Amino acid sequence: MLGRLLGRAAFIVIIFVVQVLSFSGLSYAESQTSLNDINRHWAEEEIKEWISNGLISGYADRTFQPDKVITRAEFISLANKAFGFFHKADQTFKDVPQGKWFYNDVSKAKFTGYISGFGDGTFRPDQPITREQSAKIIYQLMQLEEGTVARDTEAFQDDQQMSAWSKPYIKAVASKGYLKGYPDKSFRPQKPITRAEAVAMLDQAVGQLIHQPGTYELKNTVGGNLTINSGGVTLKNAVIKGDLILAAGIGEGEVLLDHVTVEGRTIVNGGGENSIVIQDSTMNQVMVQKDLGRVRLFTKGDTSISNTVVKSGAKLEEEQGNEAFKSVSVESTSVNDLVQFEGTFVKVAVKATVTIEISDQSTIALLETYTGSEGSAIKLLDNAVLKVIILQAAAKITGEGTILKAQINAEGVSFEQLVKEYILSETVKVVLIGGKEVGSSSPVPTVPSPGAINPQGPVSPTPASPAPVPPAVNPENPVSPEQPPVEQPAPEPGKVLDIRAAFIVQDKLYTLYPATDDYSAVKWMVTNSVTQDTYQTEYDETVQDVGIYSISGGALPPAAYDVTNPNSSQHYSGVMLSSITVNDSVYAKVYYSGSEMISYQINDSYTVHDLGNQMPAQAVPLAAGDTLAMVYGDQFQVFATWNGSGWELDAINDQLETPTHLTASTVSNKAIALQWNPVANADQYHIYYSATPTGDFVSLKDQNGQPVTVTGTTYVDGTNLPHTTRYYVVTAAKAGIGMESGPSSVAFATTYYNAHISLDFQITDTVRHPSEPILYITDKSNKKLYRINYVTGEKDSISFALAPESLTYADGKIYVSLLKAEHSSYTFIEKQQGAIAVVDAATFTLAGTHDIAIDPYDIAVDRSGHLYVASGSGQWTEIRSYDLSTFAEIAASGIRQASYIQMHPVLNKLYTITTDTSPRDLSAYNLTNGQYVDPSYPGGYDSPYHGDYSMAKNFTISPDGAYIFNGFGSVFMATNNKYDDMKYVYGLGQAFADIAFDLPNNKFYTAEKSAVQVYDYSNFTQTGFYHLDGTAKYVFNDTDQLFVISALAGKNILEIVEKDAIEVPAPVGVSGIQLDGI
Structure with missing residues (x-):
């Protein structure tokens, strides 16, 4: 499986200064220095x-x-x-x-x-x-x-x-x-x-590589493979002879394939639940296999995909009117993988255990399960239609959707809903359809739904009639004409089948048959195991698979009894629920001489595991209303109530069902939340875990070292280490009587790398308090300024009438730009308006709002009490200065389009970078008391280059004022010498969204995508890195931690990165900083 291209080099060459895209049809930047031993080498x-x-x-x-x-x-x-x-x-x-x-x-x-x-x-x-x-x-x-x-x-x-x-x-x-x-x-x-x-x-395997966001339109046919290893990519009008690889480096980002033809395979190893959009494209085979999580493929227009192989969780979705997926095969999955279908699908083959969900208003013409997919779960949501399903392996089908025809060729199949037409192969004895057991040669009686048996008021079954055999389903012709039903003979009355258990309660005998049938002619006798006294019984009724008989002569004396049939030599040991009187007090007692293990519990007061000792020290006399819960081997649960003189049977249930729909989700860097569906008659659940999906599962322990017992259906496991994948199963249990179900299906989750603070708002710009653990963040969309304490997690906010954007901190005040209109290249300086809000940092209250005659884009403050505002509108526009005490305008200078500005740490010089791209470059403005030393247009002075180095829009000046770090990864000199100022120094080799400095420890940190890189400030070599859970936006340095604002699953968070969690890259050689540039 492919993965994220993190961009952290294991071998760093100092003399290479730019990252480039290097294939036909894309821009290519030549390396600045050549290696001296590869010329004319074959590679x-x-x-x-x-x-x-x-x-x-x-x-x-x-x-x-x-x-x-x-x-x-x-x-x-x-x-x-x-x-x-x-x-x-x-x-x-x-x-x-x-x-x-x-x-x-x-x-x-x-x-x-x-x-x-x-x-x-x-x-x-x-x-x-x-x-x-x-x-x-x-x-x-x-x-x-x-x-x-x-x-x-x-x-x-x-x-x-x-x-x-x-x-x-x-x-x-x-x-x-x-x-x-x-x-x-x-x-x-x-x-x-x-x-x-x-x-x-x-290189042959990867082929042409796209690892930067952007739109790529290829001029030439790609003869080999093409790999996309970044989100935010649009690929247009491409013909790929080899394979198209959508690598895990896409992360949860999005990729649009527009008019793309792939003659090889399209391998999907990356992307999230809203990721891969395929429009008007033609593909031979799509293979979906993502390490963790699910990926969504959304097809539009005239897209056609001949064959799709799904090997991990996925959602296949078609735009209305598009029927792209011609054939889908689900392979190498587990029941914990969810594959969703939304649209109209021709054929789906299920070849591995999986959970299938057919969405509302979706249709699958033919779905077939194959050997190897046993235990699959198939759910049809409202208005979903499954025209034909062929089951070669056991599966559970649930939901509210419609199934037109089913061909059942395997045991262990159940349908929660009704099936309009079905056929059972000769090897299938019984199948559950609509809550009723249906056999290939048995009637379909109307019986109460599975659950408790109430002997006081049983529901009489509808007289059985032969069940018609539905017409055969032809997979090649799903709409074959109706065929007349074929009647099967009724079961032979009086036929004796082995019974699974027999229970005697007062004057009733309850026999549990292996299947629902007509047992009215079956005769049973009850014989005292000691005295050999024999009692006849009379048939009362059958409820589901339980035959109910009255014992002639009434309730039997307490003893162990054998249950026999006159037409069979088989003997069954009956279980009698009875009592014993000791010192005028009545206690519960069970009589049984068979080999099954039996235990029972009276209320919650005491439990009996040994029928030879039914009077433990905790035993208490019976009182009306007391309950008995019994486990019979590993097969049944029996429930009864004491009425003051005898037991009344409440229910006979099968053993506890296995918990279903276990899910695991990440909560934090240490906690994983579990949730599952409740199990009838269970009063607690046990949790087991493993480090691998196929390893040994051990009991989860609490802080006292005891196995965790849960009475609800949720639990948060906080015992994990950061970024640890843990696999879980859950069992249902009945306290006190030793009853425990089988394990659920496996669910897993991976903890985050870091602790998080939720930021439930949009982030426009941010600045840090110089001495307190406070971040100030503007939210333009909601017109608010937030204050976040990143130690305590406390948050509060101030609302504005206008939309806030950029901000800066100076002398206990927070200055916030306020917009009166959207930025526009066509709003020239004469028509621009905006405002500046002043917030007192100590009280976090609005101290005032001041109108200014400029559209504020970015702002900065100098040492002499002046605010600088760069315009966000116009083309050749202005940067203006204002007196902070009066907000009177002081001076103006020219600037090229909307630009970001940074004040030099000495506070007497501005550096700027334009958002324009023709080309994007740095400029500098020397300042004196709010005045520009070089005010004439274009204002200030430019760097010594003119587009020679690729640049991002973000840049930061180091706290010592020595260097300018551009977000593309390029480093420039910052000096008072105009002719050396902004001269190229070094290339880090990778871009960054933000940068933070720790100069006392000779370090700096860059944050990009899902990692923070660590560098030595003396020679700019990478010394380590930290993992992030989200996509980095801002990074801040503190004593023992880094604080990173990132986006995770569409939400903003503040990640707390512990500095001792550093990882070390491969060793590299370095040549030092080139102060003379190249």
Whole structure:
């Protein structure tokens, strides 16, 4: 499975300064310095492309060493970055200890499943990787299948040197061209691969790479594969001869495929529940396989997909009128995976256990379950229609939708709803339809719904009549004409079947038959096991599968009894519910001489597990209304009530049902919430967990080390570590009598990396208090300013009449720009209006609002009491200064379009960056008492470059005033020397959304996507990183923690990142900062 491209390099080359997109039809930025040992190398083109994309790097001496052997750990580090894997296994290999640079990469590779190690439990990370070992990894990464390729390994003259296990992998990857042989027709399977070979083979697999958001319209046909590894991507008018890979790096982001033709496979490993939109596109085969969570595929227009294979949770949704999914196959899933269908589908094949949901107003013409899908759950929501269902494996079908025809070829099938037409194969004895048991040769009586049996008021069954056999269903012709029903003979009266149990209560005998039938002619005798006295019985009625008989002569004397039939030699030990009198007090007593284990509980007062000792010290005399709850082996529960003189049977139920619909959801970095449906007659539940879905499940313990017992149907497990995946099952139990159901299906969740504070509002801009743990945040859409204490989580807000946008803090005041109109390139300076709100930080109250004759876009404050406002409208527009005491305008200077501004820490100089892109560049304005030293248009002075370096709109000046960090990852000098000011210094190699500094400890932090990178401030080398749960927006440094505002599942949160949770990247060589630029 593919994963997120985190953009954190395992090998960082200082002299490469920009990330680029490097394929036909996209812009390409040449690297600024060449490596001196790749010119004319056979892999020169691939190496340059990988370096440009930040996937690999050279060494400090400006060499790449392409022919150097690569180790197993280094190879998987490259694979992880190329495919973006980020989930990690709980355990790796015995020779991969924590703390080693490769630990995280090996953990990710093992979780994803493309490595398995050696038979002795080792991985051997420092050994060179051989060609046959790399073939297996490529095979797993590309999800190839042995049977889909034609080439044989005999094509290589050294076929005999290949390990037997490697031949299928070599055959597959060689056929696809990912690994090639030598000119002498050899493969050399035991030969270690080099750095160049590793890049070349992975480049063949990845193909052309898109790893930045944007719209991409390809000019030329893509001859091989294309990989999208970022959300926010639109791909238009593309023809792809190979595979299209939607990698996990997409995260929960969105991808739009518009007029895209894929002749190979479309592999969906990333995306969220609102992610992949396919419009007017044609695809051969779509494969959905996401590590964790579900992905949504939404088809529109004239989209057509010949075959879809679903191997994980997914939602397949069609726009009204679009019928894109021609054939869907569900494979390699579990019952915990939910696959939803919304639209009109022709054929769905269920080949693995799964939960299927057919949405409201949706239709499936044919759904077939295959061997291997036993235990699947299929739910039809209101107005869903399933025209034909063929069941080759047991399944449970529920919901309010309509099923027209069913062909049932397997035992264990149940339908909650009615089925209009059905047929049972000869091997199927019974099926549950609409709450009624139906057999291939039995009538369908009308009986009470399953549950308690009330002997005082049984419901008489409707006289049985033969059940018609429905017409056969032809899958090739779902609308075949009706056929006349065929009647089956009635069951033979008096036929004796084995009974599952017999209970004697006062003057009644209750026999439990294996199926519902007509037992009116069956005769039973009850014989005292000691005296051999025999009593006849008379048939009363049958309720479901329970025959009820009156004992001749009335209630029997207390004793153990055998139950027999005159036409059979079988003897059954009956269970008598009775009592015993001791010292004029009456106590409960059960008589039974059979082999089943029996225990019972009286009220909640005492329990009997040994029928040889039914008077424990806790025993109390019976009183009217007391209840008895009994467990009979592992089959039945029996409930009775003492009426003052004898027991009255309340119910005989099957053993406790297994809890259903267990779900697990992440609550925090330590807690996972569980929820399940209640089970009838259970009064508590037990929770078990495991580190793997197939491992040993152990009882969840409380803080006292005791197994957790839950009386409700929810529980929050707070015993997890951060970012830990835990698997759960739940059982139902009856307290006191040792009754416990089987385990539920497995549910799992992964805790977050970090603790969270919910920010239930929109975020426009933010600034931090200089000395208190306070963040101030504007919410433009709701016209509010929020104050957040990131230690206590306390929040409060101030409302404005106008929409707030940018803000800054100075001298105990918060200055907030207020908009009077939307920003527009066509609203020129003469017509612009806005306002500035002043908020007292100590009291968090509005101190005043001041109108200004400019549309405020970004604001800053200098040392001499002046506010600077950059216009958000017009084209060549202005930046103006105002006196903070009077808000009188002081001066104005020119600026190119809407620009972001930052005050230098010395507070006498502004740096700006335009939002324009022709080109985007930095400018500087020297200030004196609110006046611009260079006020003439265009105002200030520009950087020494003109579009030479790619730039993002965000930038930050380091607290010491030495550097300007641009969000694209470029670093520039900040100096009073106009000719050296804004000169390029360094490229971090990866973009960032925000940056924070910890100069006393010589560190700085950049936040981008789902990670915070850690750098050494003295040489700008990366020293570590932290994981995030959401997508980063802002980052703030504190003593022991980082505070990151991010977006998670469509909501804003504040993540609290513990600094001791740092992870260390692979070691790299560095050459220091180039202060002279290049």
